[in-house]
Amino acid sequence: MMRKLTCLLLCAALAVSLAVPAVAAEESLWSRVEPGGRYVTFRLPVEGWADMDWRTQSELAVRYADTKEPVPLTAMLAHNGWMFATVPAADQDRPLEVFVGQPTQFTDEFHDWGKGEPLYDPPFGTDDLNVRGILLGDGTGALRAGETLSRAEAFALITRLLSLEPAGDPGFADVKPNDWYYNVVSAARAGGIAAADTYFNPLREVTRAEFTTMVYRAMKLVGWVREPEQTDLSFLDDGAQVPDWAAAAYAVIGEQFGIYDVTYSGPLGDVSARYAKPTQPALREEVIDLLYYALRMLPVYPTQTAIDYGFDREMPTLDGSTSTYPYTRMVYHALFHNPERHPQYPAAHSKSHPSYQKLIAGENDLLFVAAPPSEAIVAEAKAAGVELELVPIAYDAMVFFTNGENPVEGLTTQQITEIYTKNTVDNWSRLGGPDAVFVPYCRNLDSGSQALLERYFLGEQELHPDILAETTSMAMESIITDVYYAGKTEPLTWALGYSIYYYYDAATWLVLPSRDSLKLLAIDGVQPTEETIRDGSYPLADYNYVVVRKDAAEDSLARQMVDFMLTPAGQNCVSNAGYGPLIAE
Secondary structure: OHHHHHHHHOHHHOOEEOOOOOEOHHHOOEEEEOOOOOEEEEEEEOOOHHHOOHHHHHOEEEEEOOOOOEOOEEOOOOEOOEEEEEEEHHHOOOOEEEEEOOOOOOOOOEEOOOOOOOEEOOOOOHHHHHHOOOOOOOOOOOOOOOOEOEHHHHHHHHHHHHOOOOOOOOOOOOOOOOOOOHHHHHHHHHHOOOOOOOOOOOOOEOEHHHHHHHHHHHHHHHOOOOOOOOOOOOOOOOOOOOOHHHHHHHHHHHHHHOOOOOEEEEOOEEEEOOOOOOOOEOEHHHHHHHHHHHHHHOOOEEOHHHHHOOOOOOOOOEEEOHHHHHHHHHHHHHHEEOHHHOOOOOOOOOOHHHHHHHHHHOOOOEEEEOOOOOHHHHHHHHHOOOOEEEEEEEEEEEEEEEEOOOOOOEEOHHHHHHHHHHOOOOEHHHHOOOOOEEEEOEEOOOOHHHHHHHHHHHOOOOOOHHHHHHOEEOOHHHHHHHHHHHOEEOOEEEEEEEEEHHHHHHHHHHHOOOHHHEEEOEEOOEOOOHHHHHHOOOOOEEEEEEEEEOOOOOOOHHHHHHHHHOOHHHHHHHHHOOOEEOOOO
């Protein structure tokens, strides 16, 4: 009955049909059972997508071919000629079709902006939610965007979003069969998004915290969000008092969309933005905003490349050094829409030494690294009976840098070896420069940069203990800032540091006052540039690598990722990460 009623209410929003044949579920090119098994996502082709103008593309949605009833959980955008729709598992065998929506124009959303005639200007996302059958307005055809809404109205939105069906008496003393919201509350209770209680309070205004929690529970039911590992709400404005029962919702939904306490002036007056002040009643336009962004930003859809390589179901566990984290980011962006929401998306790499240890222990599948493993890691792998396999994927190089004012233009490999093994250089005059204090910085012993220092300069020798004790930078970024801040005029002082070429190139834009604050040094007379690194004339030119265990099966996800990184698409990830691809464009 609820579905039929929805269809009738949407009769004014019927759509222009596309020349797209209905796709039965069993004939779909791609499908995925969502976590929990209650929903299934399908991918549908959009014929003629490339020839559509942007407006038509933005109005695409999906509906059931048999009833023309829209699928609420439909992607907000067509992704390279494909639309994604998520349906209840019970409906997975019904044929689907793409259509161009014609949204209802709500009677109270015509505003006179001083141009002589009213213009239709609803809150952003209104049309998208309307053509998906989620947002219907009231019985008079009005949206009432600036008003609050009741709990019953809020749950009506959520039950439509989830295509939930009523299942008899919901068990609340204040919900009767003759109430318009009876089936809504019944469906919400049966679907598990309304908790059991004596009273439902259907007419009470719903607060921001309540609606945020409703959306969170709905997305968890679909399988698009999970319980947060911790409910860190430090991103909220000072003074935001989130109830304990809403903490998980704010940790997931709030941080994703940005909750802040800002007022902006619009046709409805000053409106507090994005759900700060959680106990305040929610406005309909805020509810529209949150639902729109939930549908746009929470579902993770695979690209064709992800499907081709088998990454659509599961990804290998990626890890590596600090400098190579951009590879992981770019790989996920190449393979998925909304990649940061992927359950396996890592927020950071474990750094070189720990990531190697995890690979040896079988805790991750593949590393992106800027240097071969250190001797200590090789020994650990051998002791564990593990062989590591390194495959070059990009050009890179070890580089040395100093303060921008330093007139010294370069060093020799012999000078660098003596600096870091003997620590006998205390003045730049000994290196061909002026009378200025010399300060050598190093990295911690388990870093990838330090592995390169061992490889090129230390050999069987040890890093001088005084340098290690006094001027060790514990992060790749900090050695750049440490060298910069070591520069002084009284007494005149300049420092020396080392890093990875492409990391240095990217980081100096972000952490220094200007690019000229530091400068790269030539090594044995050759300046590090993209050209000298690529042609090998720069003596410290090397590669970045993917690393897998040698016993990884040929059909494993790790091997598939190695293959992918050497394709044009994978090498494009290398370029987008800011490194030098092996395959020239």
